[in-house]
Amino acid sequence: MKKYKFTILFLIVCAIFTVIIFFKARINASYFVFLPGYRSGVSIEQIDNEELKSFFKIIQKFNDGSQFVVVLHHPDGFFSPQVLSRAVELQERLSNLSYMKNVLSVINYSFRKPYFDGSTLDAAILEDPEASSFISKDGKYLLLYCTLSVNCDEDKALQEIDKILSDFRDLKAMPFGQLIINKHLFGEIMRQVFVYPAIIFLVILFIFYLQTRSLKASFVSLLIPVFANVIVYGVVSLLGVELNTMSVMCVSFLIIIGSAYGLHFYNGVVRFKDRVRKEMLTPIFFSMFTTSVGFLSFLFVEITAxxxxxxxxxxxxxxxxxxxxxxxxELLRSEKPIKRGTLLLRLKSESLGRIMLVFSIVLVTMTFLFIPRIEVGMDQAAYFSKSSAIGQALAILTEKFSYREPVYVMVEKQSIFTMKDSQQIAKLVEDLRRIDGVSSVQFPMAYPIPTLVLMSRLQPAIHHFVADGRTIRIAVNLTEEGYRKAGEMKDRLREVLEEYPEYTFTVASAAFVVDQINSRIVASQVQSLTMSLLFIFGSVLFAFRNVLLSLLIVVPVVLTALSNFFFMGLLGLKLDVATSIVASILVGLVVDYSIHLAHDMRRTKDVFLSIENISMPVLANGLGLIGGFLVLVFSRLALFRDVSLLLILGIGFGVAFTLFSQPILIKSFAKNDVKQETTRKLS
Known part of the structure; x- marks a missing residue:
């Protein structure tokens, strides 16, 4: 038992934290976690953010819960009485749910003239601009705008809504909205915690076994980061910190990255036997430290996630x-080297190294041409494939309705709205409709506002627009282009609203919240990458006490970081909250290879002999990382696919440059420095 005392201790600790995770872990799939000022355990309403304050001010005034739309489609069109009756039945069943506050559609919206007589829909509705946000121009697509009751159980509500929609497959009913996106993101987060890590474990186990031919060494190398994962998530759960779409990647990252240290340790057991801890302490520590520095650079970013x-x-x-x-x-010290069947590499191809150097120069040049073309911005809906339910619904909304996201304009007046105000609001609605980037504007103009106030007491569809005699709400629907330029749209809206000084306006939209997040992406990228490069260079300089050698060690790091932007431009990927973390992660990963090379040169005094010594563990490490991240390429979300694809390409470039080109640089520029350094030890 004493022989495995630490192993037993960690097993007990992991068992305790597993119980804590089961009872205390929480998940938040909302994009609000990317807002500066967000903190775990604090309600969204308490976040100190002006966009959110406006958003919740309107919600509280109208006593709204979460909102979403249901997209309906039938090839015969909704002017068919049979098809329309099915849509009416669906709306009635949704409206009767205890969780539902109201459902708005062509069936109950107050147009200037009635189009629905209880059984048929007048085709003249297609000529009415107000109807463009409810029914498509060909009459084959219909939208139901749904608002849940405030503080309802959204999970149960969605379950009941899904059951109802499943009864109307003939209408191809598809819900869309932030609530629906969060639901799908939650499912993907669960897969990130349980499904993908298990597959990653098996893939890396297979790769490591091919390299070592030791099942025990391969398994232990992967078991250790599993222990670390359980402890980390146990502590996080105990502290009440929520998991989100960003932090959930920690599970896969620890297994993929952490398993490499076990492989290096086993390689040390093979080479140094009982002296393994003494000989491998420094290189593995600095590998861990520099990789951690890459991740710790995120502390200088405003975004809490x-x-x-x-x-x-x-x-x-x-x-x-x-x-x-x-x-x-304890588990690996008795392992004996297995010589047969392992992959040993002897790499000394200066020609290939020079080709790699030329390629790197071309890549750097192309990178600076690609960077201005990289689109910046987060779009949660775009994380889903076009064939998914979210993707299909989004395609219909943008193509058939030129609709992406509503902007709510709350209009308040100190006194009661009068007939004269009705004329002013009608003019305001027309002014808003003419703004470039607006697809439609919703506000029932069929009746004067004083009449609407009376009607709102009995009709939920009217109450959606009228809170009381002094407060109304106008829905301004943005096009896809308007959504992508939400900041500009906000300025255009304000220019129009300033022409009506007699009213007080509150303008809010999820699009403005997302735009605020997007505005910080570039700054976050620059901050995290700059800090990680500075910290890593400082760490390497402290370790080797040689400026020239330290600069040569970080050359692959800088080139790999630049290659990340080259691949983004080449593949047409966006710089968003997910891909903005890749460069800093690559910096921390790729520097490990150079550190192992420089550390081994202290012993061999020959850079090419050191390449032979470290080539197997470095290549195995690179293949393990690539194999692990390759699993995430098959994720249902583009968010995880894009990150993993960029990491795979960056790691591949970093490994190739370190093994083939870096020896040439060291031989050419730091030959004397290497000889001097080999007589010194790390402090």
């Missing part, structure tokens, strides 16, 4: 290091 991911991964990697040199040593 970034900080959580950085802290979780860096603390997890530290745990991997501690467990490896205690429990890992």
């Amino acid at each position: 970034f900080r959580h991911l950085g802290l979780m991964v860096s603390s997890g990697l530290t745990l991997v290091f501690v467990i490896l040199f205690s429990s890992g040593y």
Whole structure:
């Protein structure tokens, strides 16, 4: 038992934290977690953010819950009495749900003239501009605007709504909205926690086994980051920190990255036997430290979700290091080297290295041409494939309705609205409709506002627009282009509203919240990448005490970071909240290879002999990372696919440059420095 005391200790600790995770873990799939000022355990309403304050001011005034639309489609069109009756039945069943506040459509909207007589729909509705946000120009698509009751159980509400929609497959009913997106994101988060890590574990186990031919060494290398994951998530759950679409990637990152340290440790067991801890302490520590620095650079970013991911991964990697040199040593120290069947590499191709150098120069040149073309911005709906329900609904909304997201304009007056105000509001609605980027404007102009106030007491469809005698709401629907330029749209709206000084306006939209997040992406990218490069160079300089050698060590790091933007431009990927973390992660990963090379040169005094010594573990590490991230390429979300694809390409470039081109640079520029450094030890 004493022989495995640390292993037993960590097993007990993991068992305790597993129970804590089961009872305490929480998940938040909302994009609000990317807002500056967001904190776990604090309600969204308490976030100190002007856009959110406006958003919730309107919601509270109208006593709204979450909102979404249901897209209906039938090839015969909704002017067919049979098809229309099915739509009416669906709306009635949704309206009768206890969770539903109101459902708005052509059936109950107050147009200037009645189009629905109870059984048929007048085709003249297609000529009415107000109807463009309810029915498509060909009459084959219909929208139901749904608002849930405030503080209802949204999970149960969605379950009942899904059951109802499943009874109307003939109408191809598809819900769309932030609530629906969050539901699908939640499902993907659960897969990120349980499904993908299990597949990653098996893929890396297979790759490591091919390299080592030791099932035990391969398994232990992967088991240690699993222990670290359980402890990290246990602590996070205990502290009440929510998992989100960003921090959930910690599970896969720790398994993919942390398992490499076990492989390096096993390689040390093969080479140094009982001296493995002494000989491998420094290179593995600096590998862990520099990778952690890449993630810790997220602490300098305003977005809390970034900080959580950085802290979780860096603390997890530290745990991997501690467990490896205690429990890992207990489990692997008796392992004997298996010489047959392992993959040993002898790499000394200066011609290939020079070709790689030329390619790198071309890549850097192309990168600066690609960077201005990289689109910046987060779009949660775009994370889903076009064939998914979210993707199909979005395609219909943009193509058939030129609709993407509503902007709510709350109009308040100190006194009661009068008949004269009705004329002014009608003029305002027309002015808003003429703004470029607006697809339609919703406000019932069939009756004067004083009449609407009376009607709102009995009709939920009217109450959606009228809160009381002093407050009304206008819905301004944005086109896809308007959504992407939400900041500009906000300025255009304000220009129009300033022409009506007699009213007080509150303008709010989820599009403005997303735009605020997007406005910080570039700054976050620059901050995290700059800090990670500075910290890593400082760490390498401290370790090797040689400026020239340290600069040569970070050359692959800088080139890999630049290659990330080259691949983004080449593949047409956006710089969003997910892809903006890739460059800093690559910096922390790729520097490991250079550190192992420089550390081994202290012993061999020959850069090419050191390449032979480290080529197998470096290549195995690179293949393990690539194999692990390759699993995430098959994720249902583009968010995870894009990140994993960029990491795969960046790691591949970094490994190739380190093994083939870096020896040439060191031989050419730091030959004397290497000889001097080999006589010194790391402090």
